[in-house]
Amino acid sequence: MRRKRCCRLLLKLALLLASLWMLSILGSPKMGWNPSSSVRYGWLHYTDEDDNPEKVCNCSAILQGERDMLEQAKLLTITKDFRKRVNIPDEFYTSATKDCRKFKSSRKYITFPLSQEEEDFPLAYSMVVHHKVQNFERLLRAIYAPQNIYCVHVDKKASASVLSAITSIISCFPNIFLASRSESVVYASWSRVQADLNCMADLFNASATWKYFINLCGQDFPLKTNLEMVRALRSLNGANSLESEKMPKNKMWRVEKVHQIVDGHMKDVGKPKDPAPFNLSILSGNAYIVVTRAYVQSVLEDKRVQALIDWAADTYSPDEFLWATIQRIPGIPGSTWTNTKYDMSDINAIARLVKWEWHEGARASADAVYPECHGTHVRAICVYGAGDLQWMLEQHHLFANKFDTDLDSVAVYCLEKYLRQKALAALQ
Known part of the structure; x- marks a missing residue:
């Protein structure tokens, strides 16, 4: 009886050690991880088999500006049943993050540096959020890398469900933390600046290795992979890039x-x-x-x-x-x-791509700065639609604002899928 029990314990120990060994190989490029093996990272891809309502859309055609596919995407975004299916309630994140390992795996977070170049050039992010947890989480997933560091400021006025969901998500990552002090942010007031200042101080004190600071809000989304951002920032040679x-x-x-x-x-x-x-x-x-x-x-x-x-x-x-x-x-x-x-305009700076309603128009127009918005407008700012993606990806900006999964989740889905495939393709 003792021998059988001992054998079972030894078998469990052997399986545990084997699992840990496999994780170390998959999780660390420095311990034999082979980026050329598609078997090793194929699970990180967003594919048409993923359980996403937006998968009915042909993202490749959308990114190429094919009219039929853009019209199909537009119809989807106004369909009540589709909008209901794509919405993820705050409570999902509170529940799903009770098992952090499963959450990161199912949401396909990249938990290892994709290159030595990226590992050697960590970035610091301030993320100011007050609602729309789904937007925040998809943004976080798109920019997450273990060598980077992230400070999240949640508005004091945020609902209990928003704070609970974001706190739960953050708890699954060692390099993400809540701002040490939270502000009640009022539009056009000093509080918006103070929120970023709080995160600036926290990030500066938390790590001495990061190279550049980028501030975001919950409705931003990247236009570049982390590797592309690193290379763009290296090319600045110590300069800043912002509208002035x-x-x-x-x-x-x-x-x-x-x-x-x-x-x-x-x-x-x-x-x-x-x-x-x-x-x-x-x-x-x-x-x-x-x-x-x-x-x-x-x-x-x-x-x-x-x-x-x-x-x-x-x-x-x-x-x-x-x-x-x-x-x-x-x-x-x-x-x-x-x-x-x-002087540097927002078009010349790489910080953020924003479409203001009064600057939109046809290319032949002398007053137009960019093409018309394919989504909707909030406070004269374009909330991007799928039809904006082709033009956006031709720009040099690192991020764009605004996106809203409640209004057009296809735009976010196709963009995040494009960036993930591009990031993983660079490994080959």
């Missing part, structure tokens, strides 16, 4: 008048502001940036930046000028001169 232009006259009121939160909205309280400290020129930009670790250190420690932050706290939409202004302060790592010859 002369402030238009019709926006100067944002920094010339004191604004405060009144009844949940930013209001002009009728008090003029003093000029910016150190005679700094206030530049126009946006909330999304791609900057070096040294730039982040300056944001946290440079006295001129700290004075600018204090001054900007009661302005309107400071996220649309703060980073752009810091980028032109002499001596800031990766910065450029204040002269207008160094």
Whole structure:
């Protein structure tokens, strides 16, 4: 009896050791993992056999702009039954992440570096979220790599189900954490900047190895693989990439008048502001940036930046000028001169691709910056549809905004499938 029990225990131990050995091979390129073997990473592919409602769409045809397939995708997105099927409730994530190993496997997270080049160039992400957990999780999966580090800021006003779901997802990954301090974010107020500042400080203190900082919101999505991002960032040679232009006259009121939160909205309280400290020129930009670790250190420690932050706290939409202004302060790592010859538009910067409604139009139009939106508009910003994908993938930007799986999940599905196949193809 003892011999049988002993044999069973030895057999279990042998199976456990064999499993751990296999995991070490699959999970670590440095221990014999062979990237040329499709058998080893085939399970990471998004295929037509995956249990996704969007699989009825021909993504290859959609990405090539074939009209019939685009019309089919458009019809799907307005079908009530389809929209119901693609929706994943917050509670799913809370339940599914009780078994983290199964969750990461079933959702096909890439849990090992795909190349030495990527492993040697880790990135830091700030992710500011307040709703739409499904959008957040699909974004996270698309950008996740074990060598990177991620700070997630969940709005204080977020519902209990949103906070629970995101906290549960984060708990499955050692390199993802919640921001140490949460803000109640009000549109166009300082709180939006403070959310990113909280994550900047947390990321800076958490790791000394990451090279670039990228800030995201829950409705962003990548246009490049992690390897493509690494190569694009290396090519910057220590420079930052963000919109930074002369402030238009019709926006100067944002920094010339004191604004405060009144009844949940930013209001002009009728008090003029003093000029910016150190005679700094206030530049126009946006909330999304791609900057070096040294730039982040300056944001946290440079006295001129700290004075600018204090001054900007009661302005309107400071996220649309703060980073752009810091980028032109002499001596800031990766910065450029204040002269207008160094102005950079959002089209030239690689940080974010956004379609504003008033800049859309036909290519022949002298006023058009990009083609018309194939999705819908929210606050004059295009929420992308599947018909936008072909044009988007021709651009040099790392990320695009906005996506919404509630409005067009096909656009997200085809984009994430394209990026995954491209990332894995690079291994061969």
